[in-house]
Amino acid sequence: MxxxxxxxxxxxxxxxxxxxxxxxxxxxxxxxxxxxxxxxxxxxxxxxxxxxxxxxxxxxxxxxxxxxxxxxxxxxxxxxxxxxxxxxxxxxxxxxxxxxxxxxxxxxxxxxxxxxxxxxxxxxxxGNQQLTITGVDENNPLEIALVNGSKNDGITGELEKRINEKQIPGVKVVSKATAKVDSYEKTLVLDIDGKHGTQATELAQLVGGVVVTESTESFPEADIMIVIGADFK
Structure with missing residues (x-):
């Protein structure tokens, strides 16, 4: 629950x-x-x-x-x-x-x-039902890349842990990296290939972030990139 x-x-x-x-x-x-x-x-x-x-x-x-x-x-x-x-x-x-x-x-x-x-x-x-992401399950996985844009070392590992604890079917963290700068104030969620807008919106709600359409960061091999900002607690 x-x-x-x-x-x-x-x-x-x-x-x-x-x-x-x-x-x-x-x-x-x-x-x-x-x-x-x-x-x-x-x-x-x-x-x-x-x-x-x-x-x-x-x-x-x-x-x-x-x-x-x-x-x-x-x-x-x-x-x-x-x-x-x-x-x-x-x-x-x-x-x-x-x-x-x-x-x-x-x-x-x-x-x-x-x-x-x-x-x-x-x-x-x-509600108290299992958390799911629209259109995502074990047969249609969603790959997420986490990028640390804050000064908080280890925050990508913390977010990965929280996502895994939710046991969201089909959602998988495939990579973790450090952003080019560590001055992001807000946590940003980017639909990398432009095909996962709904999923990006739902993930933004989940992590308390905002959806963006572009980024100066290098795009990883994933469906969605989450750049973790200083606001993430």
């Missing part, structure tokens, strides 16, 4: 039942997909959105609503609302809106920076 640790930002919600609050709460029962899947059409902000920018977002939002304490949200940006039209939970979102996901508090906030408006609040419930 997978449980969310109170000390880790590992988002291990295999089944995230997402619904709209208030009059639309009945839709909770219809949401039976992992939140990572529903975010696959969202482009998560890369390293350029550093902690200071996340702080600015939360400061603006905190003036509109009381936010959960004790955790930093995972931030995503809506880039094409048309791709989300079949997902009721994002029905009110517009291009440019920010999605702030608080895993431990089990809430996600849709915020419009241009209008300075809280668009919606989405409850997120984490």
């Amino acid at each position: 997978i449980k969310l640790s109170s000390k880790k930002i590992f988002i291990v919600g295999v089944i995230l039942l997402v619904g709209v609050l208030g009059a639309n709460s009945y839709r909770l029962s219809k949401q039976n997909r992992v939140l990572g899947l529903q975010l696959e059409t969202l482009k998560q902000d890369p390293q350029s959105i550093a902690k200071e920018e996340i702080k600015q977002l939360t400061e603006k939002l905190s003036k509109l609503v009381v936010l959960p304490e004790g955790e930093e949200p995972v931030v995503a940006t809506v880039t094409d609302k048309e791709k989300l039209k079949d997902q009721p939970v994002f029905a009110k979102a517009e291009n440019g809106d920010k999605i702030l996901i608080y895993a431990k508090a089990q809430k996600a906030y849709i915020f419009s920076p241009t209008k300075n408006v809280l668009v919606d609040v989405v409850p997120v419930n984490i």
Whole structure:
């Protein structure tokens, strides 16, 4: 059984039942997909959105609503609302809106920076089923390369250990390396061959990282590369 640790930002919600609050709460029962899947059409902000920018977002939002304490949200940006039209939970979102996901508090906030408006609040419930990655199993393995972009020696071994402990079917760490620089603030997840966008999004949720589309690092022989930043705990 997978449980969310109170000390880790590992988002291990295999089944995230997402619904709209208030009059639309009945839709909770219809949401039976992992939140990572529903975010696959969202482009998560890369390293350029550093902690200071996340702080600015939360400061603006905190003036509109009381936010959960004790955790930093995972931030995503809506880039094409048309791709989300079949997902009721994002029905009110517009291009440019920010999605702030608080895993431990089990809430996600849709915020419009241009209008300075809280668009919606989405409850997120984490189930206790075995953790899986979409489209990945023993017959369709997913190879992951870990790269240490922080000053924390041995962090790739620690992340490999945590991934192995989750016993995710088909997921395998195939290499570990050191990045060209050790100043990465955020943990980055890159789909190397451009064919594993959904899996990259779900892994980013798992490790508390952000999805990026390019990197200055040398590409290893793997499907996905995770560059571990200083934010990884």
